[in-house]
Amino acid sequence: MSNSNLVAGSLAEAMAEAAAEIEEALDVLLPPVEGPEAVLAEAMRWGAMGGGKRLRGFLVMEGARQFGVARDAARRAAAAVEMLHAYSLIHDDLPCMDDDALRRGRPTVHVKFGEATAVLAGDALQAQAFAVLAAEETHSDPAVRAELAHRLALAAGPKGMCGGQMLDILAEAASEPLGEPEIARLQLLKTGRLIEFAAEAGAILGKAPWPLRHALAAYGRELGAAFQIADDLLDATATPEETGKATGKDAGAGKATLVGLWGVERARAQAERLAAQARTHLDSFGERADLLRQLADYTVSRRK
Amino acid sequence: MSNSNLVAGSLAEAMAEAAAEIEEALDVLLPPVEGPEAVLAEAMRWGAMGGGKRLRGFLVMEGARQFGVARDAARRAAAAVEMLHAYSLIHDDLPCMDDDALRRGRPTVHVKFGEATAVLAGDALQAQAFAVLAAEETHSDPAVRAELAHRLALAAGPKGMCGGQMLDILAEAASEPLGEPEIARLQLLKTGRLIEFAAEAGAILGKAPWPLRHALAAYGRELGAAFQIADDLLDATATPEETGKATGKDAGAGKATLVGLWGVERARAQAERLAAQARTHLDSFGERADLLRQLADYTVSRRK
Numbered sequence A, B: 001m002s003n004s005n006l007v008a009g010s011l012a013e014a015m016a017e018a019a020a021e022i023e024e025a026l027d028v029l030l031p032p033v034e035g036p037e038a039v040l041a042e043a044m045r046w047g048a049m050g051g052g053k054r055l056r057g058f059l060v061m062e063g064a065r066q067f068g069v070a071r072d073a074a075r076r077a078a079a080a081v082e083m084l085h086a087y088s089l090i091h092d093d094l095p096c097m098d099d100d101a102l103r104r105g106r107p108t109v110h111v112k113f114g115e116a117t118a119v120l121a122g123d124a125l126q127a128q129a130f131a132v133l134a135a136e137e138t139h140s141d142p143a144v145r146a147e148l149a150h151r152l153a154l155a156a157g158p159k160g161m162c163g164g165q166m167l168d169i170l171a172e173a174a175s176e177p178l179g180e181p182e183i184a185r186l187q188l189l190k191t192g193r194l195i196e197f198a199a200e201a202g203a204i205l206g207k208a209p210w211p212l213r214h215a216l217a218a219y220g221r222e223l224g225a226a227f228q229i230a231d232d233l234l235d236a237t238a239t240p241e242e243t244g245k246a247t248g249k250d251a252g253a254g255k256a257t258l259v260g261l262w263g264v265e266r267a268r269a270q271a272e273r274l275a276a277q278a279r280t281h282l283d284s285f286g287e288r289a290d291l292l293r294q295l296a297d298y299t300v301s302r303r304k
Helices: A002-029 A038-048 A055-065 A071-092 A109-113 A115-134 A142-156 A161-173 A180-205 A210-237 A249-253 A258-262 A264-280 A287-301 B002-029 B038-048 B055-065 B071-092 B109-113 B115-134 B142-156 B161-173 B180-205 B210-237 B249-253 B258-262 B264-280 B287-301
Strands: none
Touching (some): A002 A038, A002 A055, A002 A071, A038 A071, A038 A109, A038 A115, A038 B161, A055 A071, A055 A180, A055 A210, A055 A287, A071 A115, A071 A161, A071 A180, A071 B115, A115 A142, A115 B071, A115 B115, A115 B142, A115 B161, A142 A180, A142 B115, A142 B142, A161 A180, A161 B115, A180 A210, A210 A249, A210 A258, A210 A264, A210 A287, A249 A258, A258 A264, A264 A287, B002 B055, B038 B071, B038 B109, B038 B115, B055 B071, B055 B180, B055 B210, B055 B287, B071 B142, B071 B161, B142 B180, B161 B180, B180 B210, B180 B258, B210 B249, B210 B264, B210 B287, B249 B258, B258 B264
16 A cells, blocks of 8 residues: 555656656747747647646657657657647637637636637647657657657547547537447547557657567557546546536537446446556566556546 | 740649649548548548649649659659648638638638538648658658658748738737738748748758759749739739639738738739749759749739
């Protein structure tokens, strides 16, 4: 018991440290600007900075640490993935999408800056994510930079995040609720592919051998699925005070979730199963992967 | 006279041929898909295919031809630039931006598919542009792929297209009209940077020596500025039947244009001056660059 608390403590510390480093990197990579277009940079910073767990960025950095990647390179790639994620949240929150006014306890970008600026800030964050990954400062080997940009683009595009968001929109408008395979696919595309890429990015940066790179990607895929169920469990069971955002929204909006389909207990059991599976993909990694193992457990047990 | 008509004829033919090739490439790179998310692919195709002059794609292909780049590689890069351009048009047309219902004589993406799908189709086209540029099929040298992705990202981001669009939005809301330097900067960012990249992309693909690469980029920069004034001249002087889109909108919306600031005659003279300057950047290129030279003239003289 005291041991598992210590372990949880060290994960929390490592995540907080990575989050602070990523915040610093974002501050450098998304500088405030002078002149009339200052508002765009401000909206980008509002959407990308100021918190969040930085799960995806942490995955990049922990994955990279397995292969001894320079911390600065890992931090840049982590910041790029968080920019991509932030853009998706800004667009998801738009009135024509989920119409959310609150994110991490703060007004969303379109509430604070207006709708047109929110669309642009999301667009510019996506471009900036690729600018960072493809820049020489991120890695001296252009093959690594091209591979990072290519994999991120696939994770973000029509067969990844955008495709999943499309399925989500269609599911809300559909007359019949989605079944299990449809929901699982929706979530794999909408959130899974980017989390998978985040886990794989460290291996790409470290030019890891294929089996290890694939193992990290598989870990990320299962972790992402567990994470999504846990997120939906929080929506169903936690309070806005705990999570810093509105809860109980999925049931109200008729959102397609496995929690809605299975109920809380079965969904929790499935999330735990997925987290355990995620851990098994790390079997060929040594002690250095312990934080990633703990992350799988934390993903399911977290309360925010 | 008959000679200049012949010349204009050969440019028109070359542009039509390139446009047809780019259309084919887009058809392959944006395939229709089965399943519930088919509508996203359909919206992407609606926004990216079915015409337009393909000025940016033509620039990529003609630039590439100067250095003997394989036609297929040039076509892929051209299609990627056109995807990026198409995404920007889809988002520009949104109700919260310019609120345009008609584009190339057809309903805009949000009118046909709804606003949420239009946001997503634009987002996915941006991702797909990077996926194509960074893919091995585009060039065997990863340094070329990384450079293409990096330069496109810079042209598209906050210091490029998105920054220019932000300035455009702010200009419409401003109490005082913009002056000449502000308008020139707005247009350089909004349309100039991407046209500059399109011209430079062929040199990147062909691993051209720096002086030639810079000359092509400078050509693209001046051409882009001339093109923008010519576009605004068309809005002020052409009919919707000629251009296939609503005209006379800029004056009505209080858009900041050099035509509005200077009047038609002075703006036309400036566009011609810019086109002539663009041509001078091609002085170290041989006859093979004749189509690019003619393009500079055509950009100013076109009626649609």
